[in-house]
Amino acid sequence: MLDNLELYRRLYRIRHFEEMVLDKFPSGVFYGTTHTYLGQEANAVGVLSHLQPEDIVVSNHRCHGHYLAYGGDLHRLFAELMGRSTGVCGGRGGSQHLHWRNFYSNGVLGGTVPLATGMALAEKIRSSRVVTVVFLGDGTLGEGVIYEALNIASLWQAPILYVVENNRIAQTTPIELAVAGDIHARFTAFGVPALQLDSSDVLEIRPAAARLLNEVREQTSPRALILHTSRFGPHSKGDDTRSNEHIAALREGRDPITIQGSRLESTQRTMIEAEIQAEVSQAYERALADPTPVLMTPSE
Amino acid sequence: MPNVLEALNAALHRAFTADERVYLLGEDILDPYGGAFKVTRGLATAFPGRLLTTPISEAGITGIAAGMALRGLRPVVEIMFGDFVTLVADQLINHIAKFRWMYNDQVQVPLVLRTPMGGRRGYGPTHSQTMEKMFLGVPGLRVLAPCWLGDPGGLLAQAILEDDDPVVFVENKLLYLMPVQNENNLAEFAPASVAYPRLPGHPSGYAPIFTLTLSQAPAPVLTLVAYGYMAELARQAALRLAYEHEIFVELVIPTQLAPFEIEPVIASAHRTGRLLTIEEGTLSLGWGAEIQTRSTEALGPGLRASRRVAADDLPIPASGVLEAQVLPDVNRIVQTAQRMV
Secondary structure, three states: OOOHHHHHHHHHHHHHHHHHHHHHHHHOOOOOOOOOOOOOHHHHHHHHOOOOOOOEEEEOOOOHHHHHHHOOOHHHHHHHHOOOOOOOOOOOOOOOOOEEOOEEEOOOOOOHHHHHHHHHHHHHHOOOOOOEEEEEEOHHHHOOHHHHHHHHHHHOOOOEEEEEEEOOEEOOEEHHHOOOOOHHHHHHOOOOOEEEEEOOOHHHHHHHHHHHHHHHHHHOOOEEEEEEOOOOOOOOOOOOOOOHHHHHHHHHHHOHHHHHHOOOOHHHHHHHHHHHHHHHHHHHHHHHOOOOOOOOOOOO | OOEHHHHHHHHHHHHHHHOOOEEEEEOOOOOOOOOOOOOOOOHHHHOOOOEEEOOOOHHHHHHHHHHHHHOOOEEEEEOOOHHHHHHHHHHHHHHHOOHHHHOOOOOOOOOEEEEEEOOOOOOOOOOOOOOHHHHOOOOOOEEEOOOOEOOHHHHHHHHHHOOOOOEEEEEEHHHOOOEOEOOOOOOOEOOOEEEOOOOOOOOOOOOOEEEEEEOOOOOOOEEEEEOOHHHHHHHHHHHHHHHHHOOOEEEEEEOEEEOOOOHHHHHHHHHHOEEEEEEEEEOOOOHHHHHHHHHHHHHHHHOOEEEEEEEOOOOOOOOHHHHHHHOOOHHHHHHHHHHHO
């Protein structure tokens, strides 16, 4: 049963993990780069808290929040970022390339959308009643292959939920310079029913996602959920071109942690935060002590 | 004796019968049309629901097939013309070829992408190319090229049914109407010696490398390496070189282009001391260059002569007169061979 406490726990776990990632990155403990999910936590928790065990999630470069909301392990994600053999993909994939159970992410945008559509069709062929959820951002609306996938998903009635997280900025490019026309109409034009929400409240996102996921499962057909959201952090690290005032205003009005946290008694909230902080710190320390991988002879 | 087209078509029928996880996605593949080159003819009638005719969306259907493969099916994608593989490059390179390794060997992508390549039909710059060199050397991607020799249908069926990794299956258009020939019964040649590329995780590779020597001929002084339809031109050149110029050659015909098993080439070039590679793709930075380099690295001064025959570095012209000048032919092979000995 997901009460307000558990929802807060899930939201705060993502928040604290991502803050720790940004905090520790300058120390050199992680490889490569990262794309944090700060500000968007209610999307992943709201949508993925309804999944059944065999349901499939396909994610993008900004995947930590999706992975953690799916149920992924903190220690193994830290280990992956640190390039350890205990990482989600043994250090081969890194921040953007995760696979665990039925969770898949790839850092190349667009191509994941037909991929997820094909997974949904395979499940339809198996009559498994499994639902596939694929996350994409407003920036990915510029990739042509997603429209090929939407067309086929509608023609062949794939049981898939497309979740657009519109944080209104693609790396540094504001949506006004990148997305013409209407996002909602992009889906309905293909005959894919779509719903949009402008909210950071997990209690608003959850029921909308539940309804759409139920329709996908019961009617074996595609749906889209467009979530207008806010990214509090930089695209990756230190590459935010937006003003501090702008970010402060977003955090002031649209913080999913604040919104859900206000529903808790302060003692409960403090206790949960302390628990999560300890959990994240332990996962970090454990990953730090893990061995580095050995390169296997290339398979061919 | 079936031709290559009939052999590939029969192989698809066999694969669909053998394993209900086999699906095929492509454009204009339904009967009675049966695909632009008819390789899928009859499948839609025999296996309704498993032959999925698609919109003109090469990247989309390749991505969809990748998703199907990740979730336990064994999809085949037909790309109507090999020239269009540029449209699926992202799917092949950044998704399909990557998944198994980057997900730490936790997944497999048993997918076959078949496509006709090659010129000599007057289709011009965008429907005549030999594009596979762009996909050679991509880690995680196997590239196969059947020829008229051996069992091209069996090669396709094994790729679909037995190979758990992604395969690009290159079918030269001019092979389609050539009769399939037994490698041990080829006129004027001794029975072929056959090797297989190493495939870790498999008991043995399945894509044969044929080595052919003229029967009752003196020791060969030159090795020709060619694949696909060019193997046929190399065969014709081998006979002309023997009869008209008394130059005796050995012919090495791989059917797996990537990852490449160089040993049979090195073994032959070590015997003959000379190596001529023949390809229909453009000359520069291509397959032949790699074969020559690897052979030179292995043989050093033991390789006395080394040359490539390939298409000129030009788009393929539509005019048959111009096309014949751009693409390599038997004359070019014979003349090049003469200069090497």
